[in-house]
Structure formats: structure tokens, C-alpha cells
């Protein structure tokens with residue numbers, strides 16, 4: 001069984017899709033949802049469906065202390081894979097290094113980014129893409145490395161920017177694609193569960 005933690009800071013619409021999808025799969029389990037935001041919308045969803053969750057606010061902690069708290073929770077829950085779903089903090093190289101399997105090339109941390117990377121890295125990627133002159137954008141799933149949205153790309157898909165789009169309609173089209181892609185990847189991971197031997201977190 002691949003034990004998964006989802007890290008989310010906001011609404012958690014992707015987290016919700018992942019939690020729903022995991023319920024139908026035999027080799028993956030969302031053991032924990034972790035959020036750094038006490039008022040994150042995703043907490044209400046967790047409560048509504050008995051999803052285990054932890055809130056780890058950053059307040060009063062430096063980055064290292066905050067990540068250490070998170071790491072200890074991952075360790076206690078024997079987590080094998082982290083899925084970032086709108087987690088608004090940059091993970092340190094140290095944390096990423098500790099959450100990597102010694103025999104694997106990439107970290108065991110995956111992120112979803114709302115652009116066709118390497119285009120529009122960083123914050124407000126939908127807005128960046130909408131304000132560019134391109135008539136399409138896309139969604140990227142990638143492994144997390146210490147850079148800003150620079151990790152190895154796993155999967156990308158395009159969506160159109162229509163002439164009469166507003167930023168809202170454009171974002172909604174992208175988010176609908178995100179909601180297909182993340183569960184699709186989870187199903188793929190489930191099928192290939194043998195490629196994810198248990199992590200030993202030190």
C-alpha cells in the first residue's frame with residue numbers, strides 16, 4: 001500500500017478529487033491531509049468525509065521548525081508519497097532530500113502547476129498565462145526539486161484560451177483539467193505501485 005499525504009493551503013478542490021479517487025483504488029491510501037492554514041476550506045471537506053488531517057500553522061516557527069513538524073507527522077504516518085495540491089510554501093532542499101528514496105532519481109513529492117511549464121513559473125500562473133498572447137495554456141504535473149517549479153515533468157496537457165474568455169472562465173477550464181489529471185496520475189501510480197517501495201524516513 002502506498003501511503004499518501006496531501007499538502008494543501010486553500011480550497012482543496014484538487015485534494016478532494018484525489019481523496020475521492022483514492023477510495024476506489026486498492027494500492028494507494030490518503031492517510032493524511034496536511035495544511036498550514038487554520039482557515040483552509042479543505043479542512044471542512046476533511047471533516048465532512050472523515051479524512052484524517054492535521055493543521056500545522058507556520059506562525060511562531062521558522063521554516064526549519066515548521067518543516068520538521070511536518071516531517072515528523074509524515075514519519076508517524078509512514079508516508080511514502082506527498083502530493084502537493086495548492087500548497088503555498090516552497091519546500092527546502094533539505095526537506096526534499098529527506099523525502100527522497102535513496103534508490104530513485106526523483107523526490108517522492110509531486111506538484112500540480114497551472115501552466116505549461118517551463119512557461120509561467122511561480123505565483124499567479126493562470127493570470128500570467130491569461131495575460132500572455134498565447135491562445136492556449138496548460139497544466140503540468142511534476143516531481144518537486146528545490147527550484148521554483150523546475151522539477152522533472154511527469155505529465156502535461158493543454159487547454160484553450162478562447163477569444164471571449166474572462167480570467168474566471170479561463171481558470172475554470174484549467175481547473176477542470178487539473179481535476180482530471182491529478183486523479184489520472186493517481187490511478188497510474190496505483191497500477192504501478194510496485195515502483196514505489198516503502199520509504200524509510202530518517
Ligand code: GRF
Pocket residue numbers: 008010011012013014015085086087112113114175178
Ligand atoms: C491549483 O490551481 C493548483 O494547480 C495550484 O494551486 C491551485 C489549488 O487549487 N498549485 P485547489 O486548492 O486545489 O482548489
